[in-house]
Amino acid sequence: MFIDIDCSQMKKYNQNAYGDYFVSKRYPDEARLIAVLSDGLGSGIKANILSCMTATMLLRFIESQQISIRHAAEIIMNSLPVCQIRHISYSTFSAIDVNDDGHAKIVEEGNPEFIWIRNNEVLQPEFEIIQSKTFKNRKMKIYKIDLKLGDRLIFCSDGVTQSGLGGKRLKLGLRRDGLIVLLKDKLAEHPDISSSELSHYIVNQAKNIETDRNPKDDISACVLYFREPREALIFTGPPYHQSKDAEYARLFDKFKGKKAICGGTTANLISRELNKPITMDNTISIGKLPSCSYMDGVDLVTEGILTLTKTLEYLESGTTDIDNAAGKLVNFLLDSDCINFMVGAKLNQAHYDPALPVEIEIRKNIIKKMADVLQNKYFKKVSIQYM
């Protein structure tokens, strides 16, 4: 199963920093994902620092694997200081440690209970309560659940469940029940909605309920969606040994999922080996990049290094909806969950001619950087095979 995860946030009205903090990390080698959402006391910079510290510390604790998530959360719960004025703890948190088979461990301290949706029904998982040894009013819930394909988990900060509090329509705010109604309606309408869209939807709805649409607290919604992964393959660069061309071209041909070729020589190689003609756009360049070409059975064919360099730039800055080859490649990548790169190690000496007006990066380096961005910023699963 693939875990589609995303979090949307909104700041409290008139604040310039987020008081909730979300971190998540994928561990492709262990087929594991950890995510933490923390809500810091108060709002603005102070809350931002508190929640950021709590969330990142908890993530580090859990990922170290020397102690269990339960133990890690307990340590944090027992050691979080108490605000001297308000006498409540400095931050609350929810954390999940889940693997690709759907085995999940969840801890919650102070945040609203997460919502588990299967077939548009809310499930009520069993939990264990652990009382803090140092603070009487603190306790955390521990869940061990098994998720199935199609399940969704929704974590949110109290900014969501308390949105609209004190208003005319919802005196007690949206509350968990209100959120469940919203979610069920949305899911009935769009059963395949992505985590990114659903989390945006929750946050926007919460904002719209607030009086004058000014959030009274930081609002965060984190959604996990367990679904079949969308696989993609990017073939770039000719193999180091030309004798292996046919073999790699066959691998490319057999791949089930979306396919892209980045590189003129590479496209010619695949065309030759698979006997599929290439046709081109009736333009030479769009923007500052060579235009795309087309091959039967391949979703995208672009030029190599220049397009990849530009794509990396767009991914890093978060630019989408650009109408050129790199923009198309960005969409191609973001519409996939598991991205496989087949990277040819052959160098074209002409690319390193000092007379070239622009610097041409080494393919391997660009792909390495791109893999990093895709993993860390867009939470994709990435694998690279050199050939």
Add this chain to the structure above:
Amino acid sequence: MDKKVNVKVCLGTTCFVMGSANLQELIELVPKKYGDRVDVSGVPCLGLCSIDWEFSKAPYVKVNDDVVKEATVEKVLAAIESHLK
């Protein structure tokens, strides 16, 4: 005489940075001038830069089977003219 001329502009990385991006106007200019007697299109890569050890002769354009080195709009048009004769 009804000769057909095929013009292929290399859009590989080397050719593109060396100036084939500037050959864009051929796409509009040539049909206006020669109608459908000449066909201009881009190709992903002609594979010439990695063979020609003088490298810096990019951008390359192929007019039928003749290679135009360090191609400019003028050079390509001249090559087309000689093929149409």
